[in-house]
Amino acid sequence: EDQVTQSPEALRLQEGESSSLNCSYTVSGLRGLFWYRQDPGKGPEFLFTLYSAGEEKEKERLKATLTKKESFLHITAPKPEDSATYLCAVQAIQASGGSYIPTFGRGTSLIVHP
C-alpha cells in the first residue's frame, strides 16, 4: 500500500528563520510527487511536481528536492505570508496500467511569526 508521511505535523518559525519540511513515501514506483499549499478554508494551491530522484524546483522562497525515499520543501527566510498548511502527494506507477489515484499526506501546518 502506498504511504505518505509528512513531518513535522506543525512548525512555528520566526520570520527569516529557514527550515525544511519532510515528506517520506513508500510506493512501488514513483510517477510523480506533488507539493501544494493550502490556506484555511481554501482549496490547495499547486506548487511543484517532481518526477525523479535528484530533481529540484524553486519558487521564490521555496525549494523542493526529491530522493528515492523522501522529498524536502526548504523554506528560506520565511515571511508571515508563508504561513499555511503544506501538503505532499504521491502518485504511483500502476503495474496494471490502470488508475492513478494520488495519495496525500496529512500536511505540515506552518506558522511564521513576525
Added chain:
Amino acid sequence: EAQVTQNPRYLITVTGKKLTVTCSQNMNHEYMSWYRQDPGLGLRQIYYSMNVEVTDKGDVPEGYKVSRKEKRNFPLILESPSPNQTSLYFCASSLRSNYGYTFGSGTRLTVV
C-alpha cells in the same frame, strides 16, 4: 482567469435528501476528480474522470455518484446523504493525470 468553480460554497441538508454539487473548469483539462477533506484524515479521492464518459472510483466512492457528459463539467451527486458525509469537498482538474491539480474553492457540506 483559469479556474475550477464549485457551487455551492456552503450547504446544509437533511439526511436522505438528494443533492448535487457542481464543478466546472475553463482550462480544457482532461482529468477531473473529487476529494473530501476531513480533520485527521487528509484529502481522499472520491471519484475521478480521465475524459468525457470515462469515470472511475477513488478511495472512498461509497454513497457518491458522478458523471462526465461534457469535458468542462463534473458534478458530484449524493443520492441519499448521511451525516457521515459531512465534510469539505474539493473538485480538481489537471491537463494530465500526472500533472499538478487546480483545485476549486471547496464546498462545505453539513448533513443533519
